[in-house]
Amino acid sequence: ELKVEQNPLFLSMQEGKNYTIYCNYSTTSDRLYWYRQDPGKSLESLFVLLSNGAVKQEGRLMASLDTKARLSTLHITAAVHDLSATYFCAVEVAGKSTFGDGTTLTVKP
Amino acid sequence: NAGVTQTPKFQVLKTGQSMTLQCAQDMNHEYMSWYRQDPGMGLRLIHYSVGAGITDQGEVPNGYNVSRSTTEDFPLRLLSAAPSQTSVYFCASRETGGSYEQYFGPGTRLTVT
Numbered sequence: 001e002l003k004v005e006q007n008p009l010f011l012s013m014q015e016g017k018n019y020t021i022y023c024n025y026s027t028t029s030d031r032l033y034w035y036r037q038d039p040g041k042s043l044e045s046l047f048v049l050l051s052n053g054a055v056k057q058e059g060r061l062m063a064s065l066d067t068k069a070r071l072s073t074l075h076i077t078a079a080v081h082d083l084s085a086t087y088f089c090a091v092e093v094a095g096k097s098t099f100g101d102g103t104t105l106t107v108k109p
Numbered sequence: 110n111a112g113v114t115q116t117p118k119f120q121v122l123k124t125g126q127s128m129t130l131q132c133a134q135d136m137n138h139e140y141m142s143w144y145r146q147d148p149g150m151g152l153r154l155i156h157y158s159v160g161a162g163i164t165d166q167g168e169v170p171n172g173y174n175v176s177r178s179t180t181e182d183f184p185l186r187l188l189s190a191a192p193s194q195t196s197v198y199f200c201a202s203r204e205t206g207g208s209y210e211q212y213f214g215p216g217t218r219l220t221v222t
Contacts, residue, residue, distance in 0.1 A: 004151075031209055033211065041215075042199060042213045042214065042215050042216050043152070043199065043201075043213045044213075045210050045211055045212065045213075048208060048209045048210055048211075050209070088151055088152070090151075090152070095140070095157060095159060095165065096154055096157065096167055096168070097142070097152075097154055098154070098168070099144075099151030099152045099153070100151050101149075101150055101151050102150075102151050
């Protein structure tokens, strides 16, 4: 059974600081996703990582994938209040996605 | 493009009632899926489909049925609603190749009393 673990589950940051969210998973994957969810809203796709060593960046967010370590990271650079949200990673194997429990990020001024 | 649409947005059912949650996409995506999200948790896959006429079970399929008669539509049927099915339901679609980027509908908030 595929297990996906995110940490931390809750993260409070000061604006301007950097931090990393970790996503560990237990079996070989086909691809890994990162999503953002604002309170009461649907999910927004941030990144899709397809292969070992993949790195993608969008604005202040950068995601990477190490398939040998079964680890993905979401790095936040110089956080701003607008990044406050819950971030999920999800691992897909043979058409089935398993989600982590999410990291709730609060960015304080 | 409307993207992924879901109806209704909200629904209250009594235990034992049945209903169908509708999902449609206009992006010609072969892959569609249904998830449920319980408070404070990630999404859990209920059923998915890789094309018209092809469906398969996800992590939590019990109590739900799906069918895929067209590429555009992927309805989710609750056979006999139970309080444990109170949740927010999301439908999603993506290509089966290319970017694999997944698009989610706005969700249906279901309460079973």
